Amino acid sequence: MVMTIVFYGLAALGLIISLVKSKEKTKMALKKAWKAFENILPQFLGIILLIGVILSVLSPQQISQLIGEDSGWIGVIIATVIGSITLIPGFLAFPLAAALLENGAGYMQIGAFISSLMMVGIVTMPVEFRYFGKKATFLRNGMGLIFSILVAIVMGGILS
């Protein structure tokens, strides 16, 4: 919520300053903004529906059953896979992670889950392709995956 106010505030402020300086350029900026948005809108819409499907198939209870404290490395791998596929807003991700911990998930698995949730985005790959191409997208996501497993190892070593 705060983020929304900050972003809209910044955009409004920028627009006002821009308008004062040049009406012509402001118009151009808004045109560019709309074009850039419209460019990836279809993919966003598809992705949003896909996320809805994935999240309704996987409930927190189900996830914590899969990545419980005793699930070990298999749990870490499952957590990484689930985290890579799903995409959850940050302010929902932490409460979800806390709920998973309460439901019996281990710190190691949660570390992998949170990290891959944030760094790896399989469903958003179509959008990433358009800006970075396939090679860079696979590279970034692949390294994010390895990084998430490293986070799990460190979390497991220190916290449990």
Place this chain on the structure above:
Amino acid sequence: MKKKRIELVKRYRFFGIMIAVTLIILAVKPAMGVQVYSLAISSVLEMLGVLPPIFVLIGLLDVWVKKETMVKYMGKDSGIVGVLLGFFMGAAAAGPLYGAFPVAGVFLNKGSRLSNVFIIVGAWASMKIPLLLFEVAAMGWQFTLIRLVMDIMGVLVIAYSMERILTAEDERQIYGLARKMNQ
């Protein structure tokens, strides 16, 4: 005209397939279908909460910030300034990762160094300063601190490895894509 229509169909194909899939779910398992749509609506609301102003800011940046300025602060020879600016911009934003790609596009198009743009994307993805207190409240300060420290290292390692691994040809293609997306 016909070409334009084919283009439109191609662009909305994935969305069309997803609508068909979700309608089938709604017909076969109404309860799950309703859940799918309510989750989708909350995603749309989240998107509307951050994306429109991000795109307005991208448009303003595109029109007002000179290429030379971007090159000076984020370009090849920007050094530590570019790295710190990249971290700051990425970590200050708490929006979803897909918001980072258009921002990355406009920065590339203005002549930002590839590694600095990957720092923005990496920090945007993993380090969420506005959500730090959220994380401490939900996960405890130890978890939060370990993750923060690891993220800083991870973002740097990933950004520089990517710049190393990608060839000059790959790099040219990426800048070409950025130009295409910001026409």
